[in-house]
Amino acid sequence: MGITQILFWILAITAIFSALMVVISKNPVYSVLWLIVTFFTISGHYILLNAQFLAVVNIIVYAGAIMVLFLFVIMLMNLNKETEPQKSKWLKLAGAVAGGCLLLVLVAGLRHTEKQMTEMVTGDIGLIQNLGKVLFKDYVVPFEISSILFLSAMVGAVVLGKKEPRIPVETEMRKVEETQQAINI
Amino acid sequence: METVPLTHILFVSTALFCIGMYGLFTRRNLITMLMAIELILNSVNINFVAFNKYLYPYKLDGIFFVIFIITIAAAEAAVAIAIIINQYRTHQSIDVEDATELKF
Amino acid sequence: MNALIFSAVSGVIMMFSSFLLNNKNSVRVLAHVLLLATIIANIFELRGISFFHIDTRGMLEFDRFALLFTLVANVCTFAFFLLSSRDLEKIGNHYSDYFSLLFFILAGIVVSSSFKSLLMLFLGIEILSIPLYILTGSDKRNLKSNEASLKYFLMGSFSTGLMLMGIALIYGATGTFQTGITVAEKVPVLLITGMMLLLFSMSFKVSAAPFHFWTPDVYDGAPTVVTSFMATVVKAAGFIAFMRLFAEEFGSIRPEWKLLVGIVAAVTLFIGNITAVFQQSVKRMLAYSSISQAGFMMLAIYSLSNDAKEGLILYAAAYSLATIGIFAVLVRMKDYTFEGFNGFAKQQPFLAGILVVFLLSLAGIPLTAGFLSKFYMLKATIDGGSLALAIFAVLMAAVSVYYYFRLIQSMYFKTGNATISGTTTGFKYTLAALAGITILLGIFPNLLTNWLYF
Numbered sequence: 001m002g003i004t005q006i007l008f009w010i011l012a013i014t015a016i017f018s019a020l021m022v023v024i025s026k027n028p029v030y031s032v033l034w035l036i037v038t039f040f041t042i043s044g045h046y047i048l049l050n051a052q053f054l055a056v057v058n059i060i061v062y063a064g065a066i067m068v069l070f071l072f073v074i075m076l077m078n079l080n081k082e083t084e085p086q087k088s089k090w091l092k093l094a095g096a097v098a099g100g101c102l103l104l105v106l107v108a109g110l111r112h113t114e115k116q117m118t119e120m121v122t123g124d125i126g127l128i129q130n131l132g133k134v135l136f137k138d139y140v141v142p143f144e145i146s147s148i149l150f151l152s153a154m155v156g157a158v159v160l161g162k163k164e165p166r167i168p169v170e171t172e173m174r175k176v177e178e179t180q181q182a183i184n185i
Numbered sequence: 186m187e188t189v190p191l192t193h194i195l196f197v198s199t200a201l202f203c204i205g206m207y208g209l210f211t212r213r214n215l216i217t218m219l220m221a222i223e224l225i226l227n228s229v230n231i232n233f234v235a236f237n238k239y240l241y242p243y244k245l246d247g248i249f250f251v252i253f254i255i256t257i258a259a260a261e262a263a264v265a266i267a268i269i270i271n272q273y274r275t276h277q278s279i280d281v282e283d284a285t286e287l288k289f
Numbered sequence: 290m291n292a293l294i295f296s297a298v299s300g301v302i303m304m305f306s307s308f309l310l311n312n313k314n315s316v317r318v319l320a321h322v323l324l325l326a327t328i329i330a331n332i333f334e335l336r337g338i339s340f341f342h343i344d345t346r347g348m349l350e351f352d353r354f355a356l357l358f359t360l361v362a363n364v365c366t367f368a369f370f371l372l373s374s375r376d377l378e379k380i381g382n383h384y385s386d387y388f389s390l391l392f393f394i395l396a397g398i399v400v401s402s403s404f405k406s407l408l409m410l411f412l413g414i415e416i417l418s419i420p421l422y423i424l425t426g427s428d429k430r431n432l433k434s435n436e437a438s439l440k441y442f443l444m445g446s447f448s449t450g451l452m453l454m455g456i457a458l459i460y461g462a463t464g465t466f467q468t469g470i471t472v473a474e475k476v477p478v479l480l481i482t483g484m485m486l487l488l489f490s491m492s493f494k495v496s497a498a499p500f501h502f503w504t505p506d507v508y509d510g511a512p513t514v515v516t517s518f519m520a521t522v523v524k525a526a527g528f529i530a531f532m533r534l535f536a537e538e539f540g541s542i543r544p545e546w547k548l549l550v551g552i553v554a555a556v557t558l559f560i561g562n563i564t565a566v567f568q569q570s571v572k573r574m575l576a577y578s579s580i581s582q583a584g585f586m587m588l589a590i591y592s593l594s595n596d597a598k599e600g601l602i603l604y605a606a607a608y609s610l611a612t613i614g615i616f617a618v619l620v621r622m623k624d625y626t627f628e629g630f631n632g633f634a635k636q637q638p639f640l641a642g643i644l645v646v647f648l649l650s651l652a653g654i655p656l657t658a659g660f661l662s663k664f665y666m667l668k669a670t671i672d673g674g675s676l677a678l679a680i681f682a683v684l685m686a687a688v689s690v691y692y693y694f695r696l697i698q699s700m701y702f703k704t705g706n707a708t709i710s711g712t713t714t715g716f717k718y719t720l721a722a723l724a725g726i727t728i729l730l731g732i733f734p735n736l737l738t739n740w741l742y743f
Contacts, residue, residue: 008189012197019201019224023208028216035220038201042227045194049238051248058230061255066223066262073266074216077273092211099207106199106482125245134245135252141345142408145400146256148297149416152393153260155304156423159383159390160267163274174430181625202454209447218443225450232457241464250408250466254453257415261446264419268426268442272435 008048015041028079032070039063053128194235201228213280215269219262226258290341290351291330292359293399299323300392307385317374320388324370327395328363335360335740347467348406355403357602357740358529362398362522365609366391369518371719372617375711376514380428387427390420391518398526402533407456407466410530414452414494417526418445421519425511437510444503448493455486459538468537476542484539484546488553491534495527497587498557501580505564508576513625516572517616520579525605528586532601536593543593550591551678558584558685565692572625574692575615578651581689582608588666588682592673599738600665606737607658607730611647614723617716618644623708630696631705639717640709641700646724650731652693653686658730665734 018041021034039062046055135143201224208221230251237247303320310316330340335356377387394417401413422445426438456466462479463470472480489500496504508516539546561581568574586604589597618640622629634641650659663686670679700707730737 005189008193012193015197016200016204019204022220022224023204023212023217028214031217031220035223038224039227042231045197045231046234048189049194049234051234051238051251054230054234054248054251057252057255061259062223062227066259069262069266070216070220073269076270079214079216095207095210098210099203102206103199103203106202107196125242131245131248135249138346139249141343141348142253142412145293145396145409145412145416146253148300148393148396149257149260149412149419151301151304152390152416152420152423153264155386155389155393156264156420157267159381159386159423159427160264160271160429162383178431202450205450209443215439222443222446222450225447226453229450229453229457232454233460236457236461240461244464246464246466247460250411250456250460253408253412257412261415261419261449264422265442265446268422268435268438271426271429272439275429275432275435 004048007044011041011044011048015045028074029071032067032074035070036063036067039067050125053131191235191239194239195232198228198231198235201225201231215272215280219265219269223258223262226254230254290339290343290345290349291334292327292356292363293396294341295323295327295330296363296392296395296399299327300389300396303385303389303392307383310385313378313384316385316388320374320385320392321367321370323392324363324367328360328367331356331360331363345405348409349400349403350405351403353741354598354602355399355529355533357737358402358526358605359399360740361602361606361609361737362402362526363395365522365525365606365613366395366518368610368719368723369522369613369617372613372716372723373514373517373620376620380512380514381430383427387424390424394420394518394523398522401530402526404530404533405468405537407459407468407538410534411449411452411456414527414530415449417523418449418494421515421523424515425507425519427515428512431512433510434512437507440503440510441507444493444507448490448500451486451493452490455483455490458483458486468534470538470541472541476545480542481545484542485549487534488546488549491527491531492553495524495531495583495586496580497553497583498560498580499553501557501560501583504580505573505576508579509570509573513572513616513620516576517613517620520575520616521609521612524579524583525586525609528583528589528601528605532590532593532598535590540593547591550587551675554584554587554591555678555681556584557581557587558682562685562688566688568692569627570625571619571627571630571696574627574696575612575619578689578692579612581685582651584685585663585666585682588670588678591675591678592666592669594669594672596665596672597669599734599741600662600669602741603658603665603730603734603737604662607650607662607727610723610727611650611659614647614720614727615644615651617720618709621709621711623710627695627699628705630699630707631703633700633707633709635704636707637709637712640712640720643717643720643724644700645697646727648693648697650727652690654690656728656731658727658734661731661734 015038018034018037022031022038025031025034039058043055043058046058205221205224205228209218212218233247233251302323306316306319378384397413397416400409401417404410404413422438422442425441426435428434458479462477493500508520511519558581561577561584565574565577565581568577586601589601650657653659653663667679667682
């Protein structure tokens, strides 16, 4: 067993274990921390798979930005173990069965993939220079189009996040209307 | 030869995908549900990179798809957080089962 | 490409207009002008004059089908603007931002209806969905709207996850994102699994059964103006993407999925129609009716012939125009239940008559566009070799007549005091024009479908 294989096994087991911990730990803060561990192991996989740039981006964007955002929100809302709601046992069982079935089906499908071998951690195809050349030659159009998505997400965050100034009379009127509707329905 | 067969990596990613699905179905905390979605997206990313490396090593298509997924996941997370905060403002809770206005 | 760039730029302009123009009327006029410019640019491209020459490396292809659908979507949106843009004001304080989000959705529609690469499909579907999550939740003072957007987001991003997994597996099997795969005699398992995942996720997006369960809640919870847009233009765009995906990417492995799509179509028709019968609120009834209409549009994907293509375009136009018209009236009603429409014909005979035209079109009564589009679908299905499915669809259409006529019944044959506010003459004339188009397309469908060829 070479060093790559040992590394792969360690990373794979850590990834699955920490992903499980994300889902089953009761405290949302622990979930976030385990998720960060998962992201680091996934980045490790990327390095083994020779995608160094992706590994770095993954850590910067996910672990660095998104997870910090999540942590902030959790702290802001003051969530902890006591406030964490639990679903019933049966629902958990149903979730496990559904997830397990999908896992079985996918594994059965993937088992037939040809046993392709390749030399890991060799080659420089995933380095920034090659990526940049292809990005600005072949992938310019999707790159530009994804900017539309960012603009809309930006506008959306403003639209949703900004607090509406509450006009007392209007809100009252609205409440009355809502109750009226509820009675009618 | 220091190699790992492709199927092993695919199994890892499939396992992560299913764990994410399990989390999405069983958790009630919105933030954790969001984390489960991020797990799902990441498992897909591993798939793309593995296929790219093993089957089509001289092209970069898979890696570029991953880059687009990461960017879009970031945008989605921003919108999701905005929605969740809105929900928290009105309900004072982010338990998905407290959102019962639409059940009738 | 014209429509894509015009609508994206219009979105940006509308974004800035919120602080450059402090008058809501001028914001509205600006939005109308920009959309009109987009439509004109698109017509130019349909006539072969493209303003921009951009090498997309084969990722987007603006063929006549895509361009014509873009035109239909833009015109329907224009009708939506004319009828309902005043009602957008009532949602909240970000008037111009709502317009810019709508323009971004239009850009997403262009991308997702003209993709040639799975990457573009993914981007297009996401650009469609994310502004919609926001618009659904934009009525922040309303708890229902919040929850609807939450539900929509969770369902939407889960289905995005499924779609990405499917694309990954297809990439593994074929090594490319370009559509148009060629397979040897034995279809790889990876490809089949990926195709199934894509089928599920697209069914989620177009709310076909059994993946429809989010639709009634989301449509009911969203602000009514937004529902009107969401249930029509966006849903039709989802179908165009669906059809393009299955015609171009999976066309060569059709035996593998044909039965499955047929079952999905039948189940969608059944569930949509049967549950719509039991609804008390017109808004929820329209949500379920949109599911049942989705079942009819699924028939086009089942048969994938030229007829089906023409039919889908016609269906998109007929269904969108009629539903937008009904919603435009519904927004102004005080009471959304069927009882709320009691005695409507006495008070507003003109509007009631127009509503009847739209309802007849949705039910598929001859001389309306709805009839012909259903006819095209059935013809394509029978040519595709499934008489049973076509007969089932006709039966379900007969069921749908019940709940559409229930609205007509409460408008004409029941007494009550339906209250509607803010009906200007312009509003009435626009509705009348829409009804005119509905009847015109029902008599001369070639006016629309000929654009596919000439």
